Each structure stands twice: as structure tokens, then as C-alpha cells.
Amino acid sequence: MSSTVLSPSAKASPSSPEGERKTFLNADYGWKSWLFTVDHKRIAVLYLISIMVFFLIGGTFALLMRAELLTAKGDLFEAETYNKLFTMHGVVMIFFFLVPSIPAVLGNFLVPIMVGTKDLAFPKINLLSWYIYIVGGAATLFVAITGGIDTGWTFYAPYSSTYANTNVAGTAVAVFITGFSSILTGLNFIVTIHKMRAPGMTWFRMPLFLWAQYATSLIMVLGTPVLAITIVLLGLERVFHIGIFDPALGGDPVLFQHLFWFYSHPAVYIMILPGMGVISEIIACFSKKRMFGYHFIAFSSLAIAIFGFVVWGHHMFVSGQSAYASFVFSFLTMLVAIPSAVKVFNWTATLYKGQVSLETPMLYALGFIGLFTIGGLTGVFLAVMGLDRHVHDTYFVVAHFHYVMVGGMVMAFMGGMHFWWSKMFGRKYPEWIAQFSSVVVFVGFNFTFFPQFLLGYMGMPRRYHQYNAEFEVLNVLSSAGASILGTGFLMTICYFIWSLKWGQVAERNPWGAKGLEWERAPSPPPTFNFEDGERIVVTEDAYAYTHEEPHGGSLQEARK
Amino acid sequence: MSDHAHSTVGLAHHFDDLEQQKESGTLGMWAFLITEVLFFGGLFGAYAVYRSSYPDAFMRASAQLDVNLGGINTIVLIVSSLTMALAVYAAQKGSKGGIIAGLVGTWVFGAAFLVVKYFEYKHKWEHHLIPGPNFLFPDAHGVGQHGTPEQLYFALYFAMTGMHAFHMIIGLVILVWMMKKARRGDFTVHNYALVENFGLYWHFVDIVWIFLFPLLYLIGAHSGTPGAPH
Ligand SMILES: [Cu+2]
Numbered sequence: 161m162s163s164t165v166l167s168p169s170a171k172a173s174p175s176s177p178e179g180e181r182k183t184f185l186n187a188d189y190g191w192k193s194w195l196f197t198v199d200h201k202r203i204a205v206l207y208l209i210s211i212m213v214f215f216l217i218g219g220t221f222a223l224l225m226r227a228e229l230l231t232a233k234g235d236l237f238e239a240e241t242y243n244k245l246f247t248m249h250g251v252v253m254i255f256f257f258l259v260p261s262i263p264a265v266l267g268n269f270l271v272p273i274m275v276g277t278k279d280l281a282f283p284k285i286n287l288l289s290w291y292i293y294i295v296g297g298a299a300t301l302f303v304a305i306t307g308g309i310d311t312g313w314t315f316y317a318p319y320s321s322t323y324a325n326t327n328v329a330g331t332a333v334a335v336f337i338t339g340f341s342s343i344l345t346g347l348n349f350i351v352t353i354h355k356m357r358a359p360g361m362t363w364f365r366m367p368l369f370l371w372a373q374y375a376t377s378l379i380m381v382l383g384t385p386v387l388a389i390t391i392v393l394l395g396l397e398r399v400f401h402i403g404i405f406d407p408a409l410g411g412d413p414v415l416f417q418h419l420f421w422f423y424s425h426p427a428v429y430i431m432i433l434p435g436m437g438v439i440s441e442i443i444a445c446f447s448k449k450r451m452f453g454y455h456f457i458a459f460s461s462l463a464i465a466i467f468g469f470v471v472w473g474h475h476m477f478v479s480g481q482s483a484y485a486s487f488v489f490s491f492l493t494m495l496v497a498i499p500s501a502v503k504v505f506n507w508t509a510t511l512y513k514g515q516v517s518l519e520t521p522m523l524y525a526l527g528f529i530g531l532f533t534i535g536g537l538t539g540v541f542l543a544v545m546g547l548d549r550h551v552h553d554t555y556f557v558v559a560h561f562h563y564v565m566v567g568g569m570v571m572a573f574m575g576g577m578h579f580w581w582s583k584m585f586g587r588k589y590p591e592w593i594a595q596f597s598s599v600v601v602f603v604g605f606n607f608t609f610f611p612q613f614l615l616g617y618m619g620m621p622r623r624y625h626q627y628n629a630e631f632e633v634l635n636v637l638s639s640a641g642a643s644i645l646g647t648g649f650l651m652t653i654c655y656f657i658w659s660l661k662w663g664q665v666a667e668r669n670p671w672g673a674k675g676l677e678w679e680r681a682p683s684p685p686p687t688f689n690f691e692d693g694e695r696i697v698v699t700e701d702a703y704a705y706t707h708e709e710p711h712g713g714s715l716q717e718a719r720k
Numbered sequence: 721m722s723d724h725a726h727s728t729v730g731l732a733h734h735f736d737d738l739e740q741q742k743e744s745g746t747l748g749m750w751a752f753l754i755t756e757v758l759f760f761g762g763l764f765g766a767y768a769v770y771r772s773s774y775p776d777a778f779m780r781a782s783a784q785l786d787v788n789l790g791g792i793n794t795i796v797l798i799v800s801s802l803t804m805a806l807a808v809y810a811a812q813k814g815s816k817g818g819i820i821a822g823l824v825g826t827w828v829f830g831a832a833f834l835v836v837k838y839f840e841y842k843h844k845w846e847h848h849l850i851p852g853p854n855f856l857f858p859d860a861h862g863v864g865q866h867g868t869p870e871q872l873y874f875a876l877y878f879a880m881t882g883m884h885a886f887h888m889i890i891g892l893v894i895l896v897w898m899m900k901k902a903r904r905g906d907f908t909v910h911n912y913a914l915v916e917n918f919g920l921y922w923h924f925v926d927i928v929w930i931f932l933f934p935l936l937y938l939i940g941a942h943s944g945t946p947g948a949p950h
Contacts, residue, residue: 279734281744347751355744385755389762393879402851402875410869415769419762
């Protein structure tokens with residue numbers, strides 16, 4: 161582990177001759193200063209741009225699917241093409257958008273500032289993780305362009321290893337590579353949170369966002385290598401036919417499912433825990449209240465990370481695993497509802513008698529609480545073995561995980577981006593348009609995915625490009641909702657880009673929020689995050705809001 | 721280079737002092753090794769599943785390995801861990817020559833391990849023991865058979881020892897880089913975290929082998945089946 165990074169010329173002086181304050185954005189110019197940067201904030205911006213590209217690609221696949229499903233007949237795509245569409249949608253959205261979204265963008269930007277230090281523990285490794293991500297992403301795009309893959313994002317053997325005629329090996333390589341970017345990010349966060357906290361920043365003074373990132377990092381570090389070795393074995397089986405997942409040679413395809421879900425169930429928590437961290441920050445700020453049950457929320461993140469590793473068998477109730485194993489997995493899965501509910505109850509208790517204001521981040525956070533609750537509770541339905549047999553492989557499952565992944569993580573990502581946008585870029589997005597588009601996103605989301613619960617319960621199977629005519633009405637509703645949802649996302653991207661140039665210049669703390677990133681760092685922060693030479697010493701707990709706090713940050717006016 | 725206790729030579733810009741830098745590096749290395757444990761853990765898990773399914777086939781297949789070569793390699797690897805530990809000790813004492821001697825010794829024994837491994841793999845190749853369409857395992861009459869469960873053993877044998885050898889090769893590359901740094905005098909009494917952390921890595925790779933050796937080589941040693949070592 162090299163830790164001999166030498167100082168990148170620290171040109172950050174409080175004010176340059178023209179009177180313009182030096183920030184991480186204008187500290188240096190030119191593409192080299194971005195592609196070879198070791199500044200965690202610049203790497204966060206690199207990640208932001210790249211994951212948005214993959215979000216648009218994955219979203220396009222989704223819209224094409226919804227277009228096909230507009231009618232009961234399979235009239236737009238061949239069955240094989242449709243199989244490729246849902247596979248590529250899953251691979252891109254999970255490995256290239258959801259997993260890195262909040263950790264690699266908001267986490268990268270905020271973790272060092274929130275602990276009160278200059279950078280992550282291993283800045284070069286941080287940059288390396290982005291390059292690994294780009295190489296893996298490029299490999300995936302190459303596969304997509306040269307014919308795609310049709311196995312579903314789960315790559316189940318023996319279909320993937322023996323029968324599929326698409327580029328399984330290429331996708332396996334791409335996902336294998338990308339896993340390391342996630343491992344390196346997790347490793348960096350763990351070490352930073354352990355070793356780089358500013359004096360006075362005790363574990364129980366940390367913002368809950370950090371607790372969530374810490375728990376997420378544990379899963380990344382413990383789960384991802386198992387996915388890596390699973391994919392190695394799959395690749396060996398596919399290329400050399402070594403027999404390890406081939407029943408004809410004595411191998412066991414169900415072993416692939418066990419290994420795969422040992423990572424991929426915890427990965428669900430990689431995709432939701434950081435979102436929960438964001439929601440905690442937003443709820444506290446827009447209620448202007450101390451977090452209710454801080455310790456419970458902090459420990460529930462760790463509990464979710466730990467429980468997450470012992471529930472993978474709930475994906476395999478119909479795989480032929482023993483009934484006793486299914487029973488235990490079912491029971492443990494229901495236990496996960498406890499720490500999740502602890503969070504939801506503490507957030508709502510924080511809202512109670514708070515000075516609630518409904519700016520865009522808060523709208524997303526409230527949307528998150530409602531949608532995540534629906535997604536989580538339907539997860540408990542699915543943990544019941546009897547019910548799971550009925551709805552297994554139907555749209556009920558699709559609706560469930562989209563309520564958690566999109567209704568949860570994407571809402572949290574959107575909320576977090578709006579919350580910290582002015583901190584990251586020093587400009588404000590237009591508030592009322594943003595509020596409007598957050599409502600569009602919420603409405604579009606529910607129109608898209610709520611009908612799928614009904615479809616699944618009625619028995620419509622997932623992963624088919626055509627269906628019985630009786631399902632058509634609900635499918636039309638879902639496709640219409642998808643177009644509304646897509647419009648909402650596009651509007652958001654447009655006004656965010658617009659605001660970079662024409663947005664109102666942001667002061668240091670526009671929300672009147674607590675936390676080092678708001679109270680001690682300018683917007684946008686300089687290369688080393690805080691004012692020159694300022695040594696951060698933390699003297700109060702997180703979320704030390706008082707009811708008298710004036711809203712609008714008049715206490716700390718930004719230096720122009 | 722000064723002899724002051726609070727030397728900042730080699731201190732990265734974002735750390736407060738060398739101690740914080742060293743602790744961070746060490747924690748990072750331990751966290752990395754935990755990912756490695758999980759990485760190999762998947763293979764050990766698959767091994768456990770298939771050995772419990774096909775215990776006899778695993779014993780017969782294991783008897784095809786050369787216990788002597790495996791034993792020699794185990795000793796070679798333990799000696800390389802000793803030389804690595806000596807390099808760390810020399811670094812603590814600030815002995816530049818000691819560090820270089822330790823690293824060179826580690827490299828030589830590590831390379832010797834890989835050479836032995838190469839001859840073992842070559843032998844498997846010549847006897848059609850590479851998993852795949854050309855795999856042939858001798859039955860009771862010495863006639864080669866396709867697609868027997870012994871193939872699963874060899875699939876795991878090559879996956880596990882291959883991954884282990886891959887880690888050794890990476891280690892050898894890093895060793896060369898560290899020798900250069902040592903010659904330049906980059907390691908001081910205050911700043912030798914790299915040597916120590918690489919030592920952790922090397923010992924880890926060594927320990928993986930300590931598990932692989934009995935699980936792969938020794939389970940068939942007393943099976944007395946035909947086709948035992950020559
Ligand atoms: Cu799961």
C-alpha cells in the first residue's frame with residue numbers, strides 16, 4: 161500500500177490577484193489536471209460525469225423495454241433482443257450506476273470533509289479506482305455494441321456457462337474488473353474513517369452519512385471479492401469447460417447461485433445504505449432538529465451490513481435447496497426488517513415537531529421514506545416461503561426491487577445531489593423547477609412500478625417480451641409512467657447543467673445546516689477543503705440544531 | 721537525511737505525521753488482506769462442497785500429485801517468509817544492506833517455488849490432467865476416462881494453486897520495485913511502512929499455501945490407489 165503521495169502543487173491561496181477565490185474547481189486548468197488529479201473532490205466529479213453516462217445508457221435500455229411492453233404482442237423486438245435489453249439494463253444500472261452512485265460521488269466528495277481532513281487516506285488508489293471503473297465500463301460498452309449478453313444480470317449457470325451464445329466471457333471480465341474499483345473505494349473509506357478523523361471527531365459525533373458509508377464499505381470489502389472469484393470460476397467454466405458448474409461433469413449449478421448471491425444480496429445493501437445516510441442528513445437539516453435516536457440509526461447501519469451476509473438463500477427458495485436452509489434464510493431475512501424499520505421510525509420521529517421546510521432535497525427524502533417503506537415491506541412478503549413460490553419470477557419481484565433501488569437509492573441520490581449541489585459547484589439550482597421535477601419523478605415512478613405489483617400478483621412472469629392480453633392495461637400504465645419518470649430525470653439533468661453557468665452563486669451554508677462541510681468549508685471548497693492552515697477541531701455533536709437557528713445561514717456568510 | 725525523531729521525509733501531503741501515515745497504511749493492508757481471505761474463501765467453499773460430494777474421487781485425484789515436490793515447495797516458501805521477516809527486522813534497525821539482502825533472499829526463494837510449480841504443472845499437462853475436453857483420468861485398469869468427478873478436483877487444484885501462484889508473481893514484481901527503493905535509501909528507521917506492509921502480504925500468501933498443501937496434496941497420500949506418485 162503505497163502512501164508516498166507527494167504534495168500536488170498546493171496553489172490554493174485565499175484570493176488570487178483578480179480577487180477570485182481559489183477552489184478545487186479553478187485551482188488548475190486543462191484536461192491533465194483532471195485526469196491525473198488525486199483530489200477526492202475532483203475524482204468525485206469524474207465519477208459523477210461517468211455514472212451519469214451509464215445512467216442514461218441503462219435508462220435507454222429500460223425505455224426500449226417499456227416500449228416493447230406497451231402492447232401484448234412482441235412486435236418491436238425479437239425475443240433474443242429483448243433478453244439482451246433487460247440483461248444490459250441490469251448490468252449497467254447495478255454495477256455501473258447504483259453501486260458506485262452515492263459512495264463514489266457523494267462519498268468521495270464528502271467523507272474527507274466530514275471527518276475534517278484534507279483527502280482520503282490513499283488519494284492515488286482513489287484515482288486508480290476511477291480508472292478501473294472506466295476500463296470495466298468500456299469493456300461493458302464494447303460487449304453491448306458487439307452483440308450484448310442475454311443471461312440476465314445474474315449470469316445463472318449452466319445457461320451462462322454452457323448454452324448462451326452471447327458474450328458472457330466479455331461481460332464477466334468487465335464486471336470482474338469493476339469490482340476492484342468498488343473494493344478500493346471501500347478500503348479507502350474504512351481507513352479514512354478510522355485514522356483520519358479530526359481531533360474531537362469521535363465515532364459518536366460523526367454524521368450518520370459517515371456511519372452509512374462505513375457500513376457500506378465493510379460490505380464492499382467483504383462481499384465483492386467473493387463475486388470476483390465466482391466470476392473467475394464462471395469464466396473458467398465457460399472458456400475451458402472445467403465442469404465446476406456443469407451437472408454433466410458432476411458440478412453443481414446451484415453452487416453458482418450460492419456464491420453469486422453471497423455477494424449480490426449484500427450488494428443490495430451497498431445500493432441502499434449510502435442512500436439511508438443521505439436521508440439522515442437531509443431529514444435533520446430540513447427539520448432543524450437533532451436526530452432522534454442517533455445511536456440507533458448508527459448501529460442499525462452496521463446491523464444491516466452484518467445481517468446482509470446471512471440471508472442470501474432467500475433468492476433460492478425454488479432452486480431445490482433444502483427446506484431447512486430455506487426456513488432459516490426466510491427467518492433471517494425477516495430480521496433485516498428490524499434495523500430498516502428502526503431507521504424509518506427514527507426519521508419520522510425526527511420530523512415530529514421539527515421546523516419542517518419542503519425544499520427539493522426534503523421532497524426527495526420524504527419520497528424516499530414512503531417508497532422505501534413499500535419496497536421494504538414487500539421484501540418481507542417475498543421472504544415468506546409460501547408467498548415467494550407464488551410470485552417468484554413475476555413482476556411482483558421486479559416492482560419490489562425497483563421500489564428499493566429506484567424509489568430508495570435513486571431518490572436518495574437525487575436528494576443528496578440537490579442538497580450538496582451548491583457545496584460541490586458553488587451555484588444553486590433553480591428551486592421551484594427542481595421542486596416541480598421532483599414531483600414529476602415521484603408521480604412517474606409510482607405509475608411505472610405500482611402496476612407491476614398488481615401484474616406480478618396476477619401472475620405475469622418477468623423477462624418476456626410478450627404477454628397475455630389481460631395484462632395490457634396495467635402495462636400501458638407502467639410504460640406511460642416510465643416516460644414521465646424519464647422526463648423528470650432529463651429535466652433534472654438539464655437544470656443542473658444550466659445552473660453551473662447561470663445558477664445563483666451559493667453562499668457557504670444556504671440551508672443553515674450543521675456539519676463541517678457546511679460550517680467550515682467554503683462553497684466550493686479549496687483543494688485542501690478548509691481555509692488555509694485551518695486546523696479542524698470538533699467540539700460538538702452532529703446535528704446540534706437549536707430551534708432559534710435563523711434559516712438561511714446569515715451566521716456564516718460566504719466570502720466572495 | 722536528518723536524524724531528528726520527527727522526520728517528515730516521505731510524508732504525504734494529507735497526513736499530519738508519519739505515525740498517522742504508517743497506521744493508515746497498515747490498516748489499509750489488513751483490510752486488503754481481508755478481501756483476499758474472502759477471495760480465496762470462495763474457492764475453499766467450493767472445495768468443501770465438492771470434496772464432501774466426492775470424497776473418494778478427491779483422494780484418488782490427490783494421489784496424482786507429487787507430495788515430495790509439494791513438501792519441498794512448502795519449505796521453500798516458509799524460508800522465503802523468514803527472509804522477508806529478516807528484511808523487516810533490518811528495516812527497523814535501519815540497516816540498508818540487511819533490507820536488500822532480505823528482499824533478494826525472498827525473491828530467490830519465491831522464484832524457486834514458481835519453478836517447481838512450473839514442473840508440476842507440466843507434468844499434469846503431459847498426463848492429460850488439465851480440466852477440459854482433453855481431461856483423462858486413469859480408471860482401475862489404467863485406462864483414461866473422460867468427465868470423471870476427479871476433474872472437479874483438478875479444476876479446483878488449478879484454480880487454487882493458480883490464484884496462489886498469481887499472487888506470488890505479483891509479489892515478485894513488487895519485490896523488484898522495493899529493492900530499487902531500498903538501494904536508493906528510501907527506507908529509514910522512521911519510514912519503513914512499505915517493507916512491513918509488503919511483509920504482511922507475503923506472509924499471507926505463504927499462509928494460503930499452508931492451507932492448500934494439506935488439502936490438495938496430503939488427502940490422497942495414504943489412499944494406495946493405482947497411479948500413485950512415481
Ligand atoms: Cu436478497
